[in-house]
Amino acid sequence: MINLNKNKGDGHQPLYEQIYNQIKLDIINGYLSPNERILGTRTLARMLDVSRNTVDRAYLQLTLEGYIESRKNAGFYVLELPKVFYTERKQILFDKRKIDEELLNRENIIYDLTNSSHTSNLFPKKEWKRHYIAALDQLELAEKLSSLQLFQGDIALRKEISRYLERIRGVVCHPRQIIITSGLQQSLDYLCQFLGKSKNVLMEEPSYPKAREIFVKNSWNISTEKVDNKGLDICNFSNEINIDMIYTTPSHQFPLGMIMPISRRQKLLEFAEQNDSFIIEDDYDSELRYYEKPVPALKSIDYPDRVIYLGTFSKILSPSFRMSYIVLPEQFTEDFLERFKMHNSTVNLINQIALANVLSSGDYDRLVRKMNHIFKKRYEAFQNGFDSFKVPIKVSHNVSGQYFLVNFPTKINQYEMIKRALDVGVKVYDTMQFWQEEAECPHEHLFLGFSKIELENIPDCIERLKKAWDIIEIEKS
């Protein structure tokens, strides 16, 4: 029996849908049996006092979905459904009450000294809005936007990046060597996939754990070489296995902060050439040098064509921006593009065009200068603040970017110090996370970022840390 609600109020279901739903439920619940003939459309339409079209539409939908079938000159029949349909839904393992992660992890943090978030005033909203709207209104965009784009990303952005790299990083490359990606991890993932499975990568110790994650994911074997105060020295590396790839941060070692000198850079290139290895230069924040001019990239002296350069826009625009790029060595650019020709780009096109506009307008250079200015002041506020501690805490030198290490004069329990800071509302970070061999990690360090704290809050933050950490001085005496 079909009951129709013919009121056209809120939530009113179209008549054909009501008919469709009720017959469907009758079939599922077994009130209509397999091979049973159901009422003809003319008859049902008359019974329900609706147009025949309405019933036709309901029957068509039921036919399409396989609940009934039309038999030639004989009307509509119910089809057989597998018994399994009545099986009870299995116990739900997923806890629906579980709150989304966004709402969890809300510790009582007043200042988060992370390096992976920014204070909200740093995003260049005005500039971005202007260039984004300009991009939307660009005539040629309409055509591009409606097409599936090239895997390597838009040519306008790749051209601007190549100009930028030549100007700022000393890197000369053709736009064809550039691949636009959605972040460092994706860049690394493409490279691992291109170079093959179970290869051997050499990482600096310590290094960036999110890079390590991608090597692990691709089943690469990881060797490590401890850095000294000049970064990685490839001459110290003596491993029997052949190294296919070296992952390094020559212009600002992550997380220790030193610059690799020119002689070591040359030895690294020599090693790569002799051992048929490639070097991944992760140049994650080298525009951010606020005392000197940026150190030229390793890629700028890459005579053996062995360096894969990775850049990002996260540090200047925003961490949630998700735009990065790879500069490929010339020697495998064509093979790389061929390898991924069946892959779609993962980067939104309008963003690429807008970013190209940001670069070509000179706004990007202005943003870099602004960021350097802001970060310099924040860094100096921290440095001055730590000078006033009873405990002689030293802030790591050679600072650039958005973080530094604090060096305690004595062995500390990192987790204990982190907990103490958290008790006064300040979140600081351990350095263990950066070591492959945790036992190798010096205990005197903590990792502090200053991208998410406003200049005017730094004195208060320092006061809190002072309260939290001066205790070790008392304990010592």
Add this chain to the structure above:
Amino acid sequence: MINLNKNKGDGHQPLYEQIYNQIKLDIINGYLSPNERILGTRTLARMLDVSRNTVDRAYLQLTLEGYIESRKNAGFYVLELPKVFYTERKQILFDKRKIDEELLNRENIIYDLTNSSHTSNLFPKKEWKRHYIAALDQLELAEKLSSLQLFQGDIALRKEISRYLERIRGVVCHPRQIIITSGLQQSLDYLCQFLGKSKNVLMEEPSYPKAREIFVKNSWNISTEKVDNKGLDICNFSNEINIDMIYTTPSHQFPLGMIMPISRRQKLLEFAEQNDSFIIEDDYDSELRYYEKPVPALKSIDYPDRVIYLGTFSKILSPSFRMSYIVLPEQFTEDFLERFKMHNSTVNLINQIALANVLSSGDYDRLVRKMNHIFKKRYEAFQNGFDSFKVPIKVSHNVSGQYFLVNFPTKINQYEMIKRALDVGVKVYDTMQFWQEEAECPHEHLFLGFSKIELENIPDCIERLKKAWDIIEIEKS
């Protein structure tokens, strides 16, 4: 000898940079030898008639980069560089003259009957611009934007997707089960990585080659099962190996276009439950059904919690938009999130918030209706046009989405027909590309998309195809 250009005209290099560059070149070129003492900063400043600060800055940069070092109370000395520095750059394999791909492939195409691009008027520029600007101005965005976001994507968008899926596709899921991705291939890639290496996937024959590419990339073994006129029938599948995953397009088989009836859907779920397999439901265009209402998703009856649902925004917004999503089964949602907790999202946050606004405002539903209206008219224009051919060419029925197959009454050479069409300026596509076993591919088909051709151009396009293809009628007679 250092020559300074002190004119402050265009392209003027700062003085310290000129000093830095000239000393650096002298070291590289061997005019200054290792361990040679260079002029003191005071002396050089006097000689060049510049401030001592300027020289200090140049020397600091040279020191930082490892060209010189300061020795205690003894001034600055040139450091030794490895000999390899003078090696000639290897022959450049990369052909700089090679034009970017964008400029290549410009065949003489008047109408491109692809399904992966749109006519440029289809992008809802006005609506997108409004919601994008609103997103930028949303107060809470500033905070989110400056933080590294969650791997799974923003909660606002995930909530809107879960509402949309319930309303339009009958899928009930928690926002926690949703992962925002940059496209179908990335969705598949995450899933392959989560489920492990060298698993066995069953694909429909024919199927989507860009999906196949991801399985191949992850070293998965691919089995195929030929679809019949009701899509995949899992009961026909008899393979000795255990199937871990089934990739299917139940609501609109790609590329043949049929709908899998309810009885086969149930059998598929039963199979997955009994064999401990998962089903990937690629629901790529099921909103686009312009004669009937959309068929409910397989996921909507997923009682054994075995279906991984994949959706995309490419078909309604634009192919270059790069936003898609996964709905995970409840049973492995937590493990999946744990597995990727060290991974960053690849999707730009502002776009996510703007898209959430498009969905919540009702504009998305309006866009779907608009697209259905436009595509319906285009499809009917093609259907009517083909009816006028001498050769009885049939357009595949059950049409929805943005493409159809044309069925010739006789065996054709696909490449020959494509070439003939191209000769009159129309690009059509073969169906071989969709078959794993090319020999299995029927020869009577061609693949035509109508997302990139305007309604008013369809009659002219048909006339051209008529000219190109009517020949086979003549050849037959």
